[in-house]
Amino acid sequence: MTLERVPGVGEAHPDAMESAAAAARRDAAQVELRAAQLREETARLTPRERSERRVARMLLTATPAGQETQLDIVPLATIQEELSLGRTTASEMRRSARGGSRPG
Known part of the structure; x- marks a missing residue:
């Protein structure tokens, strides 16, 4: 008996993956921006x-x-x-x- 892959099961849709990647980049940019702001506050600029x-x-x-x-x-x-x-x-x-x- 051979197992066949069922389309869509256990696979992420390419659009969903792109959307998740974009969200992760956006979140990372927000974290980096906040870190920069905190450094500026600490430096008393x-x-x-x-x-x-x-x-x-x-x-x-x-x-x-x-x-x-x-x-x-x-x-x-x-x-x-x-x-x-x-x-x-x-x-x-x-x-x-x-x-x-x-x-x-």
Whole structure:
């Protein structure tokens, strides 16, 4: 007697697997973000320093792996919206974030 596989039994649907993987990535990103926020609180960073780190994280996230970070990879409008800043301040933040070290 041979056993046959029954489709759908003991197998996960590809869409369900992709959805679960996306949820896991989203959860991991949230944990990493909260950890960064806690490090910033512990370091007693000023609100401006925190904003610069946030912009630096935005730049790093938008940069493809293996490439150097470019300032224009994140539009000023996005920074303005995310941090509720004016255009000049957003531009200054982006330049400062690019010039700093890797955010925590």
